[in-house]
Amino acid sequence: xxxxxxxxxxxxSEKWTNYKDHINLVNPANKRNLDIIVVGTGxxxxxxxxxxxxxxxxxxxxxxxxxxxxxxxxAAQGGINAAKNxxxxxxxxxxxxxxxxxxGDYRAREANVHRLAEVSANIIDQCVAQGVPLAREYGGxxxxxxxGGTLVSRTFYAKGQTGQQLLxxxxxxxxxxxxxxxxxxxxxxxxxxxxxxxxxxxxIIARNLITGEIERHSAHAVVIGSGGxxxxxxxSTNAMxxxxxxxxxxxxxxxxxxxxxxxxxxxxxxxxxxxxxxxxTLMSESLRNDGRIWVPKSLEDAKAIREGRKKPxxxxxxxxxxxxxxxxxxxxxxxxxxxxxxxxxxxxxxxxGVNKTGEAVYLDFASAIERYGKDQARIKHxxxxxxxLVKKLGTEVVASxxxxxxxxxxxxxxxxxxxxxxxxxxxxHYTMGGTWVDYNLMTTIPxxxxxxxxxxxDHGANRLGASALMQGLxxxxxVLPYTIGDYLAPDIKMGKIxxxxxxxxxxxxxxxxxxxxxxxxxxxxxxxxxxxxxxKIMWDKVGMARNAKGLTEAISEIAALREEFHRDVKVxxxxxxxxxxxxxxMRVADFLELGELFAKDALHxxxxxxxxxxxxxxxxxxxxxxxxxxxxYVAAWEYKGKxxxxxxxxxxxxxxxxxxxxxxxx
Numbered sequence: 001x002x003x004x005x006x007x008x009x010x011x012x013s014e015k016w017t018n019y020k021d022h023i024n025l026v027n028p029a030n031k032r033n034l035d036i037i038v039v040g041t042g043x044x045x046x047x048x049x050x051x052x053x054x055x056x057x058x059x060x061x062x063x064x065x066x067x068x069x070x071x072x073x074x075a076a077q078g079g080i081n082a083a084k085n086x087x088x089x090x091x092x093x094x095x096x097x098x099x100x101x102x103x104g105d106y107r108a109r110e111a112n113v114h115r116l117a118e119v120s121a122n123i124i125d126q127c128v129a130q131g132v133p134l135a136r137e138y139g140g141x142x143x144x145x146x147x148g149g150t151l152v153s154r155t156f157y158a159k160g161q162t163g164q165q166l167l168x169x170x171x172x173x174x175x176x177x178x179x180x181x182x183x184x185x186x187x188x189x190x191x192x193x194x195x196x197x198x199x200x201x202x203x204i205i206a207r208n209l210i211t212g213e214i215e216r217h218s219a220h221a222v223v224i225g226s227g228g229x230x231x232x233x234x235x236s237t238n239a240m241x242x243x244x245x246x247x248x249x250x251x252x253x254x255x256x257x258x259x260x261x262x263x264x265x266x267x268x269x270x271x272x273x274x275x276x277x278x279x280x281t282l283m284s285e286s287l288r289n290d291g292r293i294w295v296p297k298s299l300e301d302a303k304a305i306r307e308g309r310k311k312p313x314x315x316x317x318x319x320x321x322x323x324x325x326x327x328x329x330x331x332x333x334x335x336x337x338x339x340x341x342x343x344x345x346x347x348x349x350x351x352x353g354v355n356k357t358g359e360a361v362y363l364d365f366a367s368a369i370e371r372y373g374k375d376q377a378r379i380k381h382x383x384x385x386x387x388x389l390v391k392k393l394g395t396e397v398v399a400s401x402x403x404x405x406x407x408x409x410x411x412x413x414x415x416x417x418x419x420x421x422x423x424x425x426x427x428x429h430y431t432m433g434g435t436w437v438d439y440n441l442m443t444t445i446p447x448x449x450x451x452x453x454x455x456x457x458d459h460g461a462n463r464l465g466a467s468a469l470m471q472g473l474x475x476x477x478x479v480l481p482y483t484i485g486d487y488l489a490p491d492i493k494m495g496k497i498x499x500x501x502x503x504x505x506x507x508x509x510x511x512x513x514x515x516x517x518x519x520x521x522x523x524x525x526x527x528x529x530x531x532x533x534x535x536k537i538m539w540d541k542v543g544m545a546r547n548a549k550g551l552t553e554a555i556s557e558i559a560a561l562r563e564e565f566h567r568d569v570k571v572x573x574x575x576x577x578x579x580x581x582x583x584x585x586m587r588v589a590d591f592l593e594l595g596e597l598f599a600k601d602a603l604h605x606x607x608x609x610x611x612x613x614x615x616x617x618x619x620x621x622x623x624x625x626x627x628x629x630x631x632x633y634v635a636a637w638e639y640k641g642k643x644x645x646x647x648x649x650x651x652x653x654x655x656x657x658x659x660x661x662x663x664x665x666x
Contacts, residue, residue, distance in 0.1 A: 104460020234535025
């Protein structure tokens with residue numbers, strides 16, 4: 001089938017406005033006759049559920065956590081972008097649009113990104129109205145800070161807890177609708193299948209994770225807001241429960257999966273400490289506003305630090321290599337995440353890593369503490385040459401901006417980051433790929449929508465920091481409520497969708513058969529045994545740097561591992577009960593298919609762009625080398641029974657408003 005992105009005609013700055021002026025609407029009296037299922041209650045799903053219910057639709061919301069406010073969005077730290085230009089530093093809707101397209105290495109759909117930039121300012125107003133405690137500067141205006149890939153301050157924040165505060169705002173809006181009876185909340189439920197009736201998404205099969213009961217739920221439309229698939233790598237900054245099952249199930253029912261190889265490696269994570277770990281911890285990108293990243297200039301000093309014979313504080317400024325400031329003077333420590341991650345890997349691969357494994361660099365706040373301390377001393381008319389006083393005052397300022405992050409680091413690493421520089425290293429964080437959607441956020445299955453990180457549409461090959469929260473809330477609060485109405489308008493007289501139909505029978509049987517197969521399997525290894533092995537293949541051969549040989553090996557190794565998994569996995573317990581191993585088995589089964597498609601997508605894309613770095617395609621100074629002539633398209637894969645048989649469909653990317661140039665941050 002040909003992909004139809006349904007992008008409206010006209011100038012890019014007028015597309016969204018003109019679109020809204022001409023779509024079909026559902027009148028308030030008819031909305032109460034329509035049911036919508038929302039899977040996932042993070043920032044995208046939570047904001048969508050609250051807004052759709054406020055409009056009058058009947059919403060059924062599902063999350064596998066014990067509460068919507070435990071969605072992984074709560075872990076986001078640093079901030080949310082919006083083009084309000086409070087700083088007066090030259091920001092605008094177009095500049096946010098351009099930075100996002102450029103940051104994604106010119107692999108995003110222009111129309112969607114411009115719409116995102118347009119509604120970004122509305123998000124901040126919405127959140128303030130909800131009581132979200134965004135930081136303010138001394139005059140009372142909302143404060144901003146900088147994030148990577150931009151030359152302006154447009155990131156709104158609440159210390160290092162921005163995701164938590166924004167999610168609490170969406171959660172409070174949901175609770176109001178739950179109280180009104182417009183949202184029926186299904187906590188501790190997991191979607192395991194999509195039900196398609198006459199070619200349209202009409203419901204889901206879900207499992208009650210407490211009782212094990214298999215349930216049928218119908219609706220006039222289904223919205224997937226279940227996040228990304230970073231845990232295909234096993235170790236990532238995602239919560240351990242984060243998974244790809246909802247998105248993968250709709251893929252297997254006909255929703256194309258776009259750009260799976262576009263995965264972001266975040267440069268600012270606490271390094272791996274050993275094989276015992278089950279997840280990694282993120283240190284917010286906001287720390288790169290004030291922290292300076294460095295490694296020793298000499299291999300001898302790096303070795304001495306690794307062996308414990310020297311401390312980082314023993315090295316003078318002349319003995320330190322602030323390599324991001326050296327290589328990218330215009331942006332310095334605030335280059336985009338893909339660039340910062342590869343630069344850290346390059347230094348560590350060259351032998352300059354600073355922890356015992358040699359896979360860490362320093363993030364140092366000494367300069368910021370001194371700078372802020374002197375500012376405060378001058379403000380308070382104190383002696384700015386008193387080193388102890390300056391350090392005390394500067395530490396207080398840094399603590400007020402990032403205190404909870406420093407506390408988290410100290411609890412994990414047992415070192416005081418105000419005194420000893422943090423150690424950081426890149427880790428899997430966010431996935432730019434996801435289910436393909438058109439301008440309406442609808443997948444290739446009519447009536448099945450995908451929002452937030454579960455779709456592919458806004459970030460291209462690399463997401464700029466603080467744009468995930470922006471997209472999730474934009475989709476849920478301001479985009480989907482318009483586009484879904486246009487789709488639902490013809491269904492206002494349809495009535496309730498019955499669940500006693502052959503389509504629901506077939507979908508439930510498929511779920512039950514798979515669950516019973518795992519329960520009855522007489523294997524010898526745990527689910528985690530296979531997940532860890534998959535993660536090692538993915539990180540070693542489909543990770544920060546990829547090549548044709550490694551990707552080819554990964555494809556065959558993952559296929560073999562998948563066969564072994566289904567033959568030899570052991571799932572204790574029963575089907576009709578609380579069984580977390582059974583939950584994990586279903587999710588890892590999906591990861592084992594997704595991982596192969598991921599590698600296949602990376603192998604077919606013979607270029608480097610953003611987070612997809614093929615070693616064969618790089619500039620002389622080691623930067624990503626795009627091939628715009630042959631690969632300026634969205635790679636949308638159609639399921640055909642197994643990943644190796646997936647069929648590629650291409651959506652050409654048209655750039656009418658930005659000039660395609662080799663991306664530079666120097």
